[in-house]
Amino acid sequence: MSLSPPPKAPGLFARLARARPTKPGEIYGVPGQGNTLWLSVVSVLVMLFVWWLVTALGLVKPLFVPSPQSVLNKFFQIWREGFTNTPFLEHVLISTFRVFSAFLLACLIGLPLGLAMGMSPVIRGIFDPPIEFYRPIPPLAYLPLMIIWFGIDETSKILLIFLSVFAPIVLGARSGVKSAAIEQIHAAYSFGATRWQVMRHVILPSAMPEILTAMRVGIGFGWTTLVAAEMVAATKGLGYMVLSASQFLQTSVVIMGIFVIAIIAFAFDLLMRFLERRLVPWKGRM
Amino acid sequence: MSLNIDHVSVIYPAADGRPPVAALSDINLQIAEGEFVVALGASGCGKSTLLNLIAGFLSPTSGALTLDGRSVFGPGADRAVVFQKHALLPWLNVLDNVAFGLQIQGVPKEARYRTANEYIGLLGLDGFQGAPVYKLSGGMQQRVGIARALTCDPKILLMDEPLGALDALTREKAQELILKIWGETRKSVFFITHSVEEALFMGTKLIVMSPRPGRITHHFDLPFSRQFQGGAPARQVKASPEFIALREKVLNIIFADEEAVE
Numbered sequence: 001m002s003l004s005p006p007p008k009a010p011g012l013f014a015r016l017a018r019a020r021p022t023k024p025g026e027i028y029g030v031p032g033q034g035n036t037l038w039l040s041v042v043s044v045l046v047m048l049f050v051w052w053l054v055t056a057l058g059l060v061k062p063l064f065v066p067s068p069q070s071v072l073n074k075f076f077q078i079w080r081e082g083f084t085n086t087p088f089l090e091h092v093l094i095s096t097f098r099v100f101s102a103f104l105l106a107c108l109i110g111l112p113l114g115l116a117m118g119m120s121p122v123i124r125g126i127f128d129p130p131i132e133f134y135r136p137i138p139p140l141a142y143l144p145l146m147i148i149w150f151g152i153d154e155t156s157k158i159l160l161i162f163l164s165v166f167a168p169i170v171l172g173a174r175s176g177v178k179s180a181a182i183e184q185i186h187a188a189y190s191f192g193a194t195r196w197q198v199m200r201h202v203i204l205p206s207a208m209p210e211i212l213t214a215m216r217v218g219i220g221f222g223w224t225t226l227v228a229a230e231m232v233a234a235t236k237g238l239g240y241m242v243l244s245a246s247q248f249l250q251t252s253v254v255i256m257g258i259f260v261i262a263i264i265a266f267a268f269d270l271l272m273r274f275l276e277r278r279l280v281p282w283k284g285r286m
Numbered sequence: 287m288s289l290n291i292d293h294v295s296v297i298y299p300a301a302d303g304r305p306p307v308a309a310l311s312d313i314n315l316q317i318a319e320g321e322f323v324v325a326l327g328a329s330g331c332g333k334s335t336l337l338n339l340i341a342g343f344l345s346p347t348s349g350a351l352t353l354d355g356r357s358v359f360g361p362g363a364d365r366a367v368v369f370q371k372h373a374l375l376p377w378l379n380v381l382d383n384v385a386f387g388l389q390i391q392g393v394p395k396e397a398r399y400r401t402a403n404e405y406i407g408l409l410g411l412d413g414f415q416g417a418p419v420y421k422l423s424g425g426m427q428q429r430v431g432i433a434r435a436l437t438c439d440p441k442i443l444l445m446d447e448p449l450g451a452l453d454a455l456t457r458e459k460a461q462e463l464i465l466k467i468w469g470e471t472r473k474s475v476f477f478i479t480h481s482v483e484e485a486l487f488m489g490t491k492l493i494v495m496s497p498r499p500g501r502i503t504h505h506f507d508l509p510f511s512r513q514f515q516g517g518a519p520a521r522q523v524k525a526s527p528e529f530i531a532l533r534e535k536v537l538n539i540i541f542a543d544e545e546a547v548e
Contacts, residue, residue, distance in 0.1 A: 181373065184374075184375060186343060186369070186373070189361045190362070191366075201389070202375065206375075281418070285420040
């Protein structure tokens with residue numbers, strides 16, 4: 001019997017596709033490990049540079065892409081003078097209030113409901129159809145209903161944002177219930193724990209990583225829905241600012257508004273990541 | 287304390303077109319005060335099913351289980367379980383993990399920490415009270431699991447391959463530690479293992495189980511753990527002719543079972 005010839009040395013592509021050896025202190029093959037801070041900084045700087053270059057060379061009309069300087073100037077101008085007779089900070093505060101009150105409401109109702117749906121087949125059976133029914137519908141589609149049912153003041157705006165935040169939070173909490181290992185649950189029961197104690201001492205803490213992730217995803221949906229919520233009968237807010245500026249072709253205000261929304265959302269996400277490191281340092285470690 | 291398993295069978299119902307499976311068939315077993323009963327057998331022989339029955343996670347299809355004359359119904363603090371792994375709570379430190387059972391039973395903080403600290407000392411974990419459990423080695427995590435099981439002063443310790451995930455050296459040390467603690471606490475133990483040597487060394491009574499249907503085929507009374515407690519070194523006990531002879535005998539039984547399956 002002859003042995004088959006040894007396999008050929010891997011080609012260039014095979015070598016590039018393989019994980020590289022790691023530096024001391026790292027673990028070989030962990031997906032996506034490594035510090036990204038500097039790359040991210042460079043990436044942002046390059047994008048800003050390209051933006052500046054394109055406008056400075058006059059490749060695009062300012063109506064389509066205003067220059068970074070004009071956006072910055074617009075920001076200072078609106079900071080000083082306000083927008084449509086409302087101070088800039090008031091626009092920021094009212095939008096932040098709408099998003100965060102909707103977010104808090106969604107957490108207050110969604111987290112217990114999601115946990116209950118994970119724990120109880122009865123509650124899951126009742127609430128699964130309505131949530132799965134409305135979840136994929138774009139908020140713009142039911143915005144008219146919100147206005148007809150709840151009027152044009154704050155209620156319908158917050159409710160619209162609430163609905164978009166609610167579904168991901170419920171789903172996250174629901175699937176978080178499955179995070180506890182059955183051995184952990186059995187251990188608690190073998191000490192004589194009641195169902196409530198198992199919930200409180202085992203299932204809830206082990207669901208925390210998924211709950212925090214769901215909250216991060218949820219608030220993202222909230223900011224996404226902000227503009228839709230401020231489409232009708234709003235006279236204040238960042239979404240209103242962007243929308244009305246776009247109607248008057250003030251592109252620099254539109255871009256400025258987008259940046260402000262992005263920066264607030266990103267700052268909150270950083271806070272959530274910090275909380276995650278503090279609250280669940282054990283995530284994925286056991 | 288006496289645990290009585292009387293003509294117990296567990297039959298998993300038919301599913302997905304497969305016929306019903308007899309996980310355990312007509313099991314009879316008595317565990318008396320202070321006994322260390324080891325269950326050994328090929329995979330699928332129902333060792334873990336038997337442990338789940340005693341723990342109360344599973345109820346028998348027929349037969350009766352009694353602990354001190356009272357029927358076993360559901361899990362309870364009189365039977366503590368040490369799991370193979372994944373059973374510690376990573377959001378609690380070592381002290382709170384060990385005190386977890388007492389916390390469940392509503393013991394006030396000071397009292398439960400006092401008891402937990404005793405067992406932390408007994409298991410050689412002193413100085414690690416504040417350490418997060420996910421940073422400990424596998425052997426230390428398992429000791430935390432054993433300490434946690436002991437704090438509630440159970441009548442019987444149920445150990446489901448507690449040393450299966452440990453390396454050979456740590457495992458031998460852990461075996462000696464468990465025997466030491468068994469000697470000091472005088473608990474009854476029901477211990478599952480895959481290792482014949484571990485079974486012979488640790489038990490006072492060995493049951494060998496066979497698969498399809500899961501049943502007890504052999505009983506042995508073992509002298510070796512008592513020899514170790516009498517002061518004989520572990521390696522010497524394991525190297526004695528009687529130990530080796532019995533090891534070969536039990537290995538033959540288990541290999542015969544494995545071959546019968548194939």
